[in-house]
Amino acid sequence: MRNLQEFRRRIRAVKDLIQVTKAMKTVSAARLRRTQNKVVNYKPYAERIKIMLSELAYAIPHAHRLFQPTEEKKPLLLVISSDKGLCGPFNYNVVRKALDFLRSREGVRLAVIGRKGREGLKRVYKIEKSITNIFQKLNFSHAKEITDYLLSGYYSGDWDSVFVLYTQFFSVGRYYPTVERFIPIPPFKEGAPQEFIFEPGLEEVVDGLMQHYIELEIWRILLESSTAEHAARMIAMDQATRNAQDMVRSLTLQMNKLRQEKITKELLDIVTAIEAMKKSQI
């Protein structure tokens, strides 16, 4: 990079890059807000379902298969990653945590949500099932689909417990991957039973509610992971923008120095020439 032309070209390229990273940051911020809105709406709904479950807790047999502690000899690990990259260490952390879990236990079956997790894990472990490209248009039917998969394998004995690895979201700067025991579920708090007519019947309502409870938990986890993903991308893009801005500054400085040098040299030439002319006139 000896000449000014080259400097100008590079500065322009980096400035274009800033446009891109800035736009991506804005998009991530908007998506983050949208996902957080969904969390806000999810909470009162889940609260109502939990109230109904506690009102009916008296009717749920303690021997229900979803409550029964098992030996956890055939666990299923469900890993939640993201479909897209450029979100800092988000997926790296998830994959690393998954590998820790897979190393610490034997006979684990693996299911993965998100393309990045599948790419990161498929070379080192057999993936039973992967679900990808759901985060772009995340809706509740995805939670239903995943729950159906988890429960059908649980009831048919393919696995005797389900663990979920996802990124827990605390704030925009704080999110950590974590593993939760998902099935069997802890028993529900028993609330005051009230008199109700059940439509079609008590047993059906209880069964439906319990299945729905799991769907809601999956939904919560998908939302939380997606929130953390957008936050991670926002921060990564912010960092990238700042790095690029630093680069523009340092390139501009170098370019100005070079230009200054050139000007000085030219001035020097002119002054020398004038001096020479003066001397010749005398």
Next chain:
Amino acid sequence: MGRGQEERKMKLSVITPERKLVVDREVEEVRLPTPAGYIGLLPHHFPVMGILGVGILSFGGEKIAVEGGFFRFEKETLEVLAKMAWKPEELSRKQLKEEKEKALQILRTSSDPQEVERAAYRFSRASAFLTLFQD
């Protein structure tokens, strides 16, 4: 004055895990789908808790398409907790018709029991939602 009328009303909320569609609306009657068919709820009904089917929830001239979930009526308040729900303007008649046709095609030709079950569900869902567009 007017008190007697007020007592003949109940409050209705329709929420899903993703959004709130109706919040504390005063209504006189609600018709909702259960897996066994439609039921009507009027104020002063005995407390009832049940499973929401797939179909059209209607109240005070408004309609909402719901797909699964639960409802709970108590203290003159009906809470509809739908797994998924759509306002009529969010659904396309054309798309539903195509979906119904596609499901019907599978029902006629397929022999895979799982596929047939899924298609039967899609068929009944599309048929139920299509009634939104008939008057």
